[in-house]
Amino acid sequence: MVSIRTVNLTKVFGEVVAVDHVSLEIKHGEFFTLLGPSGCGKTTFLRTIAGLELADEGSIYFDDQDITDMPAHLRGTGMVFQNYALWPHMNVFDNIAYGLKIRKVPKEEIRRRVKEVLKLVKLEGMENRTPHQLSGGQQQRVALARALVINPRVLLFDEPLSNLDAKLRIEMRAELRRLQRELGITAIYVTHDQEEAMSISDRIAVMNKGRIMQVGTPKEIYKNPRNEFVARFIGQGTFIPGEVVSSGEELEVRLESGKVVKAVPSHPDVRLEVGDKTLIMIRPESFTLEPGKRYNEFEVEVYHISFLGDSQMLQASNEVENFIIEVDPDLDINVGQKLKVYAPPRHTLAVKL
Amino acid sequence: MGQAAWLSKLLRKIRWEMDTFSWSQLIIVLASFTAFLIVPLGLVVVRSFYSSSGGFSFYWLQTILTDPFYFPLRLKLLNQFPFISLEGIRGSLYEVVKYQTAAGEETIVLLTGWDMGVIPNSLVVATFTTLFSTVLGFTLAFVFAKYRFPGSEVLRIVSLIPLLSTPFVGAIGLKKMIVADGVLNVLFYDMLHLLPFKIEITGLPAVILVQTLLFYPIVMLNSYTALISVDPTLEEQAINMGASGFRLFRTVTLPLATPGVEAGALLVFILSLEDLGTPIVFKGTTAEKVLTFQIFNRIFTPAGLISQEATTLAMILLVISGLVFVGVRRYVSLKKYAMLSKGGTWRPRRRKLSPAITLLVYIFILGVLFFATLPHIGVALLAFAKQWGPTLLPSSFTLDNFAAVLSDEEASRCIMNSLIYSTIATLFMIVLGVSAAYLVSRKKSLPGIEALDLLVTIPIAVPGIAVATGLFLTYLGTPLSPTISGAPLLIASYTVRKIPFTVRAVFSGLEQTDKTLDEVAWTVGASRTRTFFSIVMPMILLNVLAGGMLSFIYSMSEVSTGIVVGDANHRDAPMTWKMYDMLFHGLAGGTFQPAALGFLLMTLQFIFIVGANLLLRKRATALIGV
Ligand SMILES: Nc1ncnc2c1ncn2[C@@H]1O[C@H](COP(=O)(O)OP(=O)(O)O)[C@@H](O)[C@H]1O
Numbered sequence: 001m002v003s004i005r006t007v008n009l010t011k012v013f014g015e016v017v018a019v020d021h022v023s024l025e026i027k028h029g030e031f032f033t034l035l036g037p038s039g040c041g042k043t044t045f046l047r048t049i050a051g052l053e054l055a056d057e058g059s060i061y062f063d064d065q066d067i068t069d070m071p072a073h074l075r076g077t078g079m080v081f082q083n084y085a086l087w088p089h090m091n092v093f094d095n096i097a098y099g100l101k102i103r104k105v106p107k108e109e110i111r112r113r114v115k116e117v118l119k120l121v122k123l124e125g126m127e128n129r130t131p132h133q134l135s136g137g138q139q140q141r142v143a144l145a146r147a148l149v150i151n152p153r154v155l156l157f158d159e160p161l162s163n164l165d166a167k168l169r170i171e172m173r174a175e176l177r178r179l180q181r182e183l184g185i186t187a188i189y190v191t192h193d194q195e196e197a198m199s200i201s202d203r204i205a206v207m208n209k210g211r212i213m214q215v216g217t218p219k220e221i222y223k224n225p226r227n228e229f230v231a232r233f234i235g236q237g238t239f240i241p242g243e244v245v246s247s248g249e250e251l252e253v254r255l256e257s258g259k260v261v262k263a264v265p266s267h268p269d270v271r272l273e274v275g276d277k278t279l280i281m282i283r284p285e286s287f288t289l290e291p292g293k294r295y296n297e298f299e300v301e302v303y304h305i306s307f308l309g310d311s312q313m314l315q316a317s318n319e320v321e322n323f324i325i326e327v328d329p330d331l332d333i334n335v336g337q338k339l340k341v342y343a344p345p346r347h348t349l350a351v352k353l
Numbered sequence: 354m355g356q357a358a359w360l361s362k363l364l365r366k367i368r369w370e371m372d373t374f375s376w377s378q379l380i381i382v383l384a385s386f387t388a389f390l391i392v393p394l395g396l397v398v399v400r401s402f403y404s405s406s407g408g409f410s411f412y413w414l415q416t417i418l419t420d421p422f423y424f425p426l427r428l429k430l431l432n433q434f435p436f437i438s439l440e441g442i443r444g445s446l447y448e449v450v451k452y453q454t455a456a457g458e459e460t461i462v463l464l465t466g467w468d469m470g471v472i473p474n475s476l477v478v479a480t481f482t483t484l485f486s487t488v489l490g491f492t493l494a495f496v497f498a499k500y501r502f503p504g505s506e507v508l509r510i511v512s513l514i515p516l517l518s519t520p521f522v523g524a525i526g527l528k529k530m531i532v533a534d535g536v537l538n539v540l541f542y543d544m545l546h547l548l549p550f551k552i553e554i555t556g557l558p559a560v561i562l563v564q565t566l567l568f569y570p571i572v573m574l575n576s577y578t579a580l581i582s583v584d585p586t587l588e589e590q591a592i593n594m595g596a597s598g599f600r601l602f603r604t605v606t607l608p609l610a611t612p613g614v615e616a617g618a619l620l621v622f623i624l625s626l627e628d629l630g631t632p633i634v635f636k637g638t639t640a641e642k643v644l645t646f647q648i649f650n651r652i653f654t655p656a657g658l659i660s661q662e663a664t665t666l667a668m669i670l671l672v673i674s675g676l677v678f679v680g681v682r683r684y685v686s687l688k689k690y691a692m693l694s695k696g697g698t699w700r701p702r703r704r705k706l707s708p709a710i711t712l713l714v715y716i717f718i719l720g721v722l723f724f725a726t727l728p729h730i731g732v733a734l735l736a737f738a739k740q741w742g743p744t745l746l747p748s749s750f751t752l753d754n755f756a757a758v759l760s761d762e763e764a765s766r767c768i769m770n771s772l773i774y775s776t777i778a779t780l781f782m783i784v785l786g787v788s789a790a791y792l793v794s795r796k797k798s799l800p801g802i803e804a805l806d807l808l809v810t811i812p813i814a815v816p817g818i819a820v821a822t823g824l825f826l827t828y829l830g831t832p833l834s835p836t837i838s839g840a841p842l843l844i845a846s847y848t849v850r851k852i853p854f855t856v857r858a859v860f861s862g863l864e865q866t867d868k869t870l871d872e873v874a875w876t877v878g879a880s881r882t883r884t885f886f887s888i889v890m891p892m893i894l895l896n897v898l899a900g901g902m903l904s905f906i907y908s909m910s911e912v913s914t915g916i917v918v919g920d921a922n923h924r925d926a927p928m929t930w931k932m933y934d935m936l937f938h939g940l941a942g943g944t945f946q947p948a949a950l951g952f953l954l955m956t957l958q959f960i961f962i963v964g965a966n967l968l969l970r971k972r973a974t975a976l977i978g979v
């Protein structure tokens with residue numbers, strides 16, 4: 001188990017800056033997720049950590065050791081690839097045992113450890129199958145077992161669940177987290193699925209075009225997005241552009257419709273001055289139908305209702321702006337209905353543009 | 354960025370990509386190619402500009418270009434207009450010979466062709482061979498790619514048969530067909546009375562005929578792959594926009610298929626230029642007057658030295674094929690080849706034909722196949738013939754030719770030599786070829802890696818006789834001298850000349866295995882070396898085997914170096930030299946015994962090529978094509 005630190009890590013492919021001056025600190029035993037849209041450089045970052053790509057600039061440290069130029073096979077990482085990358089000419093046992101054979105572990109011990117790890121990933125008795133006899137989920141587990149069996153210093157996951165069907169994905173998610181916690185291995189997990197990231201991670205780094213947009217716990221990232229990209233990428237929300245008309249502890253923002261709302265900066269680091277353009281964001285669950293003291297009020301007409309069981313999502317508009325509003329599932333609402341909705345100022349976030 | 358920073362970045366990148374193992378792979382490949390291809394060819398060029406006293410001089414080039422034997426065309430002025438004088442051209446397209454037989458007067462039309470001097474002859478032969486091969490190969494490819502008719506798949510494979518033999522062997526078989534009392538005249542003149550006179554094809558026209566019949570499959574394969582790789586939706590779009598028939602073909606299909614056709618055509622041009630086997634079989638006619646034969650014929654001076662004249666001719670041949678290679682280069686690189694040979698990822702659009710057209714198509718294809726299989730049928734019949742006069746088939750059959758060949762001490766030694774040399778060369782080719790393919794496939798981002806790609810594919814376009822000349826120039830008088838032992842140079846020559854087959858098969862295997870399979874092995878702790886042997890090699894084993902088989906069999910049938918080295922050292926000569934020797938210096942058996950040897954070679958070639966393709970199944974359709 002190690003802590004990992006990158007300093008200004010940069011990787012360029014021709015014209016594309018795949019990873020752009022990324023500085024991150026990942027703690028001992030942490031489950032750290034890199035979240036971002038496809039093509040933003042997640043895989044490249046992970047491959048650079050694993051030693052499969054050479055960083056063009058910057059450094060990587062495992063604890064205090066600079067491993068930037070260390071060959072991959074000396075780094076002691078366990079990586080699970082998106083396509084699993086099981087060796088087709090070896091059966092399950094040989095796939096898993098390979099790393100141990102390289103370490104010259106005695107035969108008996110290899111047998112024991114492979115058995116153990118197969119139990120851990122719930123594939124007991126599958127030693128003699130070949131990869132193509134396994135389902136996607138099973139292949140995924142073999143790939144995981146192969147990475148785990150060598151007691152890696154760090155586990156690297158590159159969208160390991162993206163090829164599984166939805167139900168299995170959710171099961172495996174919990175499974176991965178349980179294993180990582182039990183074994184106490186530092187893990188870097190890469191995904192483009194924000195829900196997956198939210199549900200599995202200790203901390204998340206949101207990435208866009210090679211750059212880190214924000215690092216924080218799932219809660220922080222959801223509740224206090226630092227910028228527009230994070231605000232829009234994570235979760236759902238109502239977004240209304242406006243301009244700051246009075247600043248201070250609480251802001252007043254004039255929307256394009258002319259209406260003035262009370263809001264707070266989306267993140268403690270965000271400073272907004274009078275005259276700044278801003279984006280108001282309100283999460284669906286922040287709306288209420290009950291007027292409260294000093295609440296912002298909006299009059300909207302509902303044009304679509306999604307019933308989700310534990311809630312209903314309303315899509316509504318007021319000619320100028322579109323709203324997403326979560327309401328109680330028992331509430332009787334019809335399409336076309338006019339509603340007054342309210343948002344408390346502390347949940348009306350002003351995002352810096 | 355400063356130069357120093359740039360350099361240190363480059364060094365860091367190289368250090369990162371190249372470990373000791375990769376360096377050793379690179380170095381053995383570079384060293385072997387330097388020693389046995391680059392230096393020898395370089396020497397051919399350099400030596401051709403030596404004067405007899407050793408200094409730099411254009412003497413030999415000038416001598417050759419002004420000698421009407423080599424180059425009779427002259428620039429002249431007529432009323433101050435420059436024109437090329439054709440005075441030096443000798444002979445005529447055909448001659449008519451009449452003679453009396455018991456049955457009356459018979460007329461033979463001898464198709465001899467003009468003799469335009471050695472250099473123009475070579476170019477003209479290559480041009481016509483290319484032209485005919487392209488028309489024939491492309492038409493066949495087009496029919497097979499675009500139309501659906503019963504048996505098309507079988508016919509398509511049968512029409513690749515010529516790839517199974519070398520021109521040298523094929524020429525022996527075809528010669529028996531096209532001489533005055535040969536099989537074709539027996540059939541079409543004596544029996545079917547379809548000809549008003551007998552036709553004998555000889556000299557340069559015979560060379561063109563042999564080469565066309567043996568090389569058209571190269572154009573066909575390349576065109577076919579290109580045609581079936583054309584996205585059918587492109588054609589459908591054109592049809593929707595109103596294009597049809599010939600217009601569709603000219604504006605859409607042909608342009609899309611052009612790269613494939615061009616690649617095939619240029620390769621045929623080079624193969625025709627460098628073919629020594631066919632001119633040798635037609636020795637004694639104008640077929641002798643081509644570059645390859647002239648180099649071969651005068652490579653040794655009576656003093657046992659390498660002739661300057663031959664060296665200069667080899668340089669000329671090298672330069673011509675080099676120029677053509679520039680045109681073909683972008684098609685033969687490994688990367689391009691792997692892409693092309695993957696072929697159609699689409700379901701090609703195949704039209705059904707009306708019965709009448711189908712009949713025409715059959716007649717055309719069967720006609721082509723009749724001629725295309727003649728060389729092979731010829732060799733087979735000669736090999737089993739006891740006597741074969743002016744009749745359709747030998748009057749009696751026997752196995753004596755094989756018995757004679759196998760009991761001939763020298764012949765069996767030559768067979769043995771060929772087997773040993775080819776086996777050793779194959780081992781070298783596998784080591785070097787796998788190394789090169791691995792580097793090119795896995796280190797694409799390394800600067801200069803394209804040069805390695807070029808280096809290992811270029812031998813396809815290097816004339817064998819030029820390599821032979823170069824090897825002699827470099828190693829005569831050294832411990833590797835062919836006069837001491839023929840083995841080293843033959844093995845070296847086979848290795849550098851036939852390595853593209855191994856490299857390609859291995860490369861396409863590597864491209865089909867995901868690089869992450871190597872990488873995951875590194876992450877669990879395997880060094881690159883270990884990963885190479887325990888992960889990569891097992892996964893590409895079939896490709897290595899198939900590539901090795903092809904390289905082996907093309908080594909067995911190598912002619913140029915084999916004959917030259919064999920002439921210098923009979924004891925260590927390979928099988929192809931023995932065929933040559935039997936053809937012209939043999940006492941008993943005439944062409945029957947060399948044909949028996951040729952038949953053995955052809956059979957072996959058939960088994961190996963079919964075997965290699967079965968190993969890779971559908972994975973590399975164009976594997977046997979050059
Ligand atoms: N080997 C490579 N060569 C060239 N460009 C690459 C290579 N790998 C990745 N890229 C480019 O770098 C960017 C980031 O890619 P990647 O790290 O795979 O993104 P992600 O995993 O987030 O989808 C993309 O624009 C991609 O096209």
Ligand SMILES: [Mg+2]
Nearest residue numbers: 039042043044
């Ligand atoms: Mg990715």
